[in-house]
Amino acid sequence: xxxxxxxxxxxxxxxxxxxxxxxxxxxxxxxxxxxxxxxxxxxxxxxxxxxxxxxxxxxxxxxxxxxxxxxxxxxxxxxxxxxxxxxxxxxxxxxxxxxxxxxxxxxxxxxxx
Amino acid sequence: xxxxxxxxxxxxxxxxxxxxxxxxxxxxxxxxxxxxxxxxxxxxxxxxxxxxxxxxxxxxxxxxxxxxxxxxxxxxxxxxxxxxxxxxxxxxxxxxxxxxxxxxxxxxxxxx
Numbered sequence: 229x230x231x232x233x234x235x236x237x238x239x240x241x242x243x244x245x246x247x248x249x250x251x252x253x254x255x256x257x258x259x260x261x262x263x264x265x266x267x268x269x270x271x272x273x274x275x276x277x278x279x280x281x282x283x284x285x286x287x288x289x290x291x292x293x294x295x296x297x298x299x300x301x302x303x304x305x306x307x308x309x310x311x312x313x314x315x316x317x318x319x320x321x322x323x324x325x326x327x328x329x330x331x332x333x334x335x336x337x338x339x340x341x
Numbered sequence: 342x343x344x345x346x347x348x349x350x351x352x353x354x355x356x357x358x359x360x361x362x363x364x365x366x367x368x369x370x371x372x373x374x375x376x377x378x379x380x381x382x383x384x385x386x387x388x389x390x391x392x393x394x395x396x397x398x399x400x401x402x403x404x405x406x407x408x409x410x411x412x413x414x415x416x417x418x419x420x421x422x423x424x425x426x427x428x429x430x431x432x433x434x435x436x437x438x439x440x441x442x443x444x445x446x447x448x449x450x451x452x453x
Contacts, residue, residue, distance in 0.1 A: 232383070259439060270344055270429055270443035271384070278438050286440065318383050322439055328372065330441065332383025 230254050232333035234319050240339045241309045249304040249336050251319030259322040260302040261286075261330065262294060264315040271318060277302055309340045345430055347444035354420055355452050362428060362447040363414040370432030373406050373413040374441065378427045387428075388415070422451050 235250045251260065258279050263271040273286030275294040283294045291313060293305045302321075306313060316337050320330040345366045354360055364373070372391055376384035388399050390406035390413060397404055403416045413430055430444040 261440075263443075268350075268445060270347075270445045271441075272344075272443070273440055276438060276440065284438065287442075320383070325439060328374065328389050328433075328439075329386045330439075332385070334381070334383055 232319055232321055232331050234317075234333040234336050236336060237334070238337045240341065241306075242341055243310060245309050246305070246307050247309065247338075248306075249317055249319075249338075251302045251304070251321075251333060252300055253302075253321040253331070254300060255321065255323070255331070256299070257321035257323050257331075258299075259324065259330075260296065261320045261322075262292070262302065262304045263318045263320065264288065264313075265318060265335075266315050274304065274317075309338075311340045314338060314340045345432060345442060345444035347428075347430055347447050349447060350445070351448040351450070353450045353452065356420060356422060358420055360417040360420055360424070360449060361414060363412060364430030364432075364444045365412045366432055366442075367411070368432070369410040369434075370442075371410070371435045372433040373404070374431040374433065375402075375404050375413070375415045376429045376431060376443075378429065378446075380426070384429055417449075420449075420451050422453065425449060425451050 232253045261276040262274040277296040280299040295303045319333040322330045375387045378384045388404040395406040401418045427446045431441040
């Protein structure tokens with residue numbers, strides 16, 4: 229099992245460009261999450277999904293969109309990147325409502341110039 | 342958005358020393374979790390706490406769920422170099438799609 233994988237590992241964007249971050253998990257987990265991590269602020273939830281075809285807003289959703297067309301994939305989109313979106317993005321997955329452990333991917337470093 | 346307050350922000354300790362860090366919130370949580378993040382990696386779950394007053398150990402790590410459900414602490418005994426990293430607390434409410442609220446992190450450095 230690869231666990232949770234994220235693509236790409238690192239990306240540089242210019243302001244206004246768009247991109248999609250891919251998260252994939254091979255553990256057949258129902259729940260998936262996207263977080264961003266900024267210095268001194270811990271992780272903040274952007275969007276999450278409780279199952280295929282469902283998505284919901286987290287704490288800091290503005291400027292991002294997500295899709296969960298397949299159970300194993302959770303995509304995070306930036307339609308028009310801004311410097312304030314420079315961050316490290318982590319995806320996580322969890323088996324179901326009962327199982328507490330969220331398994332995190334290795335992260336994607338995004339720099340917006 | 343809410344963030345949990347963690348202290349200290351950073352610690353420099355010698356190998357073999359014990360470490361204590363804590364996390365406080367203005368809100369009640371039903372579950373407290375402690376994660377460790379190594380450089381360049383995602384967080385990994387260390388300990389999960391489910392009941393107020395619960396004390397749980399995982400090897401050299403011990404964590405407690407505060408009686409008021411608004412705080413938690415983590416102790417590491419006899420620290421070793423591989424304990425280096427950032428430690429995060431996280432609180433979770435029941436029925437919220439298991440959304441976590443993370444603390445601001447405690448960066449631990451261990452010197453030989």
